[in-house]
Amino acid sequence: MNVRRICVLRCKSLLNSKYLRSSQIVGVRKLTSPSGSSPKVCIVGGGPAGFYTAQHLLKSHLDIRVDLFERLPVPFGLNVINTFTQTALHERCNFFGNVSVGKDVSVAELRQAYHAVVLSYGAEGNRHLGIPGEDLRGVYSAKDFVGWYNGLPGNKELRPDLSSETAVVLGQGNVALDVARILLSPLDILKKTDITQPSLEALAGSRVQRVLIVGRRGPLQVACTIKELREMVNLPGTMADMVTADFEGVASVLKDLSRPRKRLTELLLKAAQGGTSGQVGAPRQWGFRFLRSPLEILPADDLTSAAGIRLAVNVLEGSHEGARAVPTGEVEELKCGMVISSIGYRSLCIDPVVPFDQHKAVIPNTVGRVRPGAGLYCSGWVKRGPTGVIATTMNDSFDTARSLLQDLEAGVIDASSVKPGSRAVLSSLESRGVKWVSFSDWEKIDKEEVRRGQRIGKPREKILDVAEMLRVAHS
Template sequence: MSSPIHVAIVGSGPSGFYAADTLLKSGQPVLIDMFERLPTPFGLVRSGVAPDHQKLKQSIQVFEQIAGSPAFNFFGNVTIGEDIKVEELRQAYHAVIFACGAQTDRRIGISGEDLSGSHTATEFVGWYNGHPDYRDRSFDLQQEVVAIIGQGNVAVDVCRILTRPVDELRSSDIAEHALEALSQSRVREVHVIGRRGPAQAKFTTKELRELASLTGVTATIEPAQLRLSPVCETELAHPTASNAKKNFDVFGSIAANVPASDKRRIHFEFLASPIEIRGKDRVEGLTLIRNRLSGEAFSQQAVATGDPFELSCGLVFRSIGYRGEPIAGLPFDAVKGVLPNQRGRVGQDGAPLGGIYVTGWLKRGPSGIIGTNRADSIETVESILEDLGKATVWEALGMAAIETTISGLRKKVVGLSDWRAIDAAEIERGAARGKPREKFTRIEEMLSCCP
C-alpha cells in the first residue's frame, strides 16, 4: 500500500497510545491523528494513578516517544461528538478507533445513594489528582468514620489517600487543594466493604501490603471472617490464584493486629452488601446485609442471608466499577457499558459498521492494569489491517478533510508543542514545592501556557 492509511484515535490514554504504537510498527505507511477532549494527554495515567505511586506513571515516557513520531499528531481540547461529529471523522479517515475509556461509575442502586456525603470513587480520585472535571468537588473530611464500598485497587487508593500521613504526600504530584484539605482531615476510621469473601477480593498484593503497613495506621479484620468454605479453599489452591493466595496471607497477618487508640484504623469487612445509605439531609450511616457465597469455584455469587446490620459513618465512597458512556451516532451496550464489537470492530447484531473500531475499557469493560491495554490494542489494529487488506482502499484525506471544521472551532486546539509548554510549566511549578509537578486544575490555566 503506497498511500498512507489515515487513522483517527479518539482518546489519549494507554489504549490509544498502544494502538498508535502498533500502527506505527505495522510496516504500513500511516498517519495518525489523536483527539482528546482535555488539553492534556495520557488519560488515567495522568489523572487516575495515585500521586504517591509515581513509578506507575513511567509509561508516560513511552507515550511521549510514540507522540514524537513524524506520523503522529495530537489535537487536544477537542470533543468528538460535539466539536466534530462521528460521521465526519468516519468520512475523513480509513479507520476511527475509539479509546476513550469507561468514564462513569456503576451505581449501586440503593436508597440514599445521592445523599450529600455519598460520592463515587472517580470524583475523589479526580479531585486529588487535579482533573478539571472534579476540581471543584468538596468532601467533608471532618467526618471521622468513612465507608468505602468495593474491594479493588481503586478502593485501596481512596483508602490510602484518606489515611496516609499528609507529610508523606507532600513530595508527590497530588493537587495542592487536596493536600490542604487532607491536612485538615479528621478521618480516623475507614471501613473497606466487599460483597464477597477474602478469597475473591480484587486487590493486588503489593497495594494491599502497602495499605497494611502505613505509618500511624492499624489495619484490622475479624478473624472469623477468614474462615473459608471448601469451595473457597479450592479457589485458593488453583495455580492461577497466586495473587488471591498472597492476599489471603496478608489478611491473616492483619487479623492478628490489635487496634491502637492513637492510630487511624482501616477495617476490612467481607461478605456484606449495602442495602441503604441512611440519613436525613446527608449521610449518617449504612445499612448492610450479610452474604453467603453460592456456586462453583470461580463463579460464586454473593447471596443475601437476610441478616442486616448497621454501620455509623459520615462519608461513603462507591467503588464498584466503571462503565463507558454512549457516543452519539454509535451503538451502545447499556448492560455492559461498552461499544458492541467483535475483535475491536464496532457493530450491532454481528454486523460491523465499517471503519469504526474500539479498544481499551470501552471495548472489553473496566478490567486489567495499564499494560493489559497493549494486547487489546494490538488485536484491534490487526482487525483494521485485515479489513483494509480485503477492501479496495478509498482515498481518505484525514486531517485535510476536517481542517475547516477544526479551524472554525471557537476555542484553542492544543497541539503537541502546546502540551509541552503546559508540561514544562507544571514541572516548574512543582519544583518550587519539591514536587514532580504541580498540575493546572482548570482548562483556562492550561491554555494560558500555550504559545
C-alpha cells in the same frame, strides 16, 4: 519524571506494578502500502487504550499515519508511560487535545476524513448504587474523588466533606485501596507527591481516622492485586482492622489457589492476624468488611447528609472466584459520615451514529470491529467494559490494532482512496472556535506545572482550569 494527572500514591497501582512496557512487538510482519498511499487512522481517546492502539499500528505498518483526539487538553489520562511519550512524538503520529468528539466534531465527520476510526475513549460515567440515600451529602463516587485529588478539571469543585471519623468505601478493587490510602496517608508523604494543593490542604484538615472497605463477597474473591494491598498494609501510621471470623477456613484452601491468588490471600491472612509491618495501636485504621452489600445510606438528623450505611449480610454459594453472594436476610449498620462508591465506571455513547449497548455500556464489536460497515473500531473499556489491569488494556488494544491491519491488508478498508485526515478536521474545528492543543502545546503545560511545583517543593503543581491550560499552551 514527565507525569500528568497522577497522585504518586495512585500512580503506584496505575503505573508501576501493572503497566507492562512493550518496546517490541514480536512476530508481527511489517506492512506497507502501495506507493503514494498512506492509510490515515483516527483514534478517539488519549488514554492507555488509545496510545497502545496507536503504538501497535505505528510499529506494524510502515506508512500508516495516526491522529489521536482527546477531550482534555492533556494526554495520557491518569497515566504516564515513557512509551506513550515516544508514541506521541513519532513522526507519523499527532495528538490533538481539547477536542470533544461528538460535540466539537462528529464521528461521521471523522469517518469521512480518515480510512479508519478507533473509539478508545474509556469510561467517563459512574455506576450508580441504586439505593436510598445515594444523593446525600458525604456520598461520592470513587471516579470523582480520584479525579479531585488527581487534579482533573471536571472534579476541581468537589470539596469532599472530611469531617467524620469513619469513611466507608464500597468495592474492594485497586481503586478502592487507592482511595483508602489517600484518606489515611500521613501528610508528610502526601507532600512529596504531585497531589493538588487544594486536595492537600483539605486532607491536612481531615478528621478521617478509620476506613472500612466493603465487598459483597469474601477474602478469596477480593478484586485488588497484591502490590496495592502490600502498600496498604505497609502504610505508616496505620494498622489493619479485620474481622477474624471472615477468614475461617481460608488457610485450608490456600494450596488449591492459583499462585497470584494464593500470594494475595496469604498477605490478607497475615494482615488479619496482625503480622504485617503496620503498627499496633497506630492512630489510623483500615480494614476489609466482607460479605456485605449496601442497602441504604442513612441520613443524619438534618436529612441532608450521610450518617451511616445499612448493609445486607451475605453468604457465599459456590467456591473460590466463582462464588456468588446471596443475602441471608440479616442486616447491620455502620456509622460513617462519608461513603465512597467504588463499584465501577460506565462508558457513555458519545455519538448517536455509533452502535451502543446501553445495558452493558459497551460498543458491540467483534475483536474490535464495530458492525455494521468497515472502518470503525473500538478498544479499551468502551470495547470490553471497565475491567482488568493495564496489561489487559494493552493486549486488548493490540487485538483491535491487528483487526484493523488485517482489514487493510485484505482490502476491506480501501486505503487507495484519498482522505484529508487532520487537515479537514482541524479546519472544521477552527471554524467552530475550538482551540485544540498539540503535543508540543502540552509540553508547555507540563513544563509550567513542574515549574510551579518546584517553587513549593513538589514534583508538580497541576493546573486545574482548562482555560488556564489553554493560555499556557498557546502562549
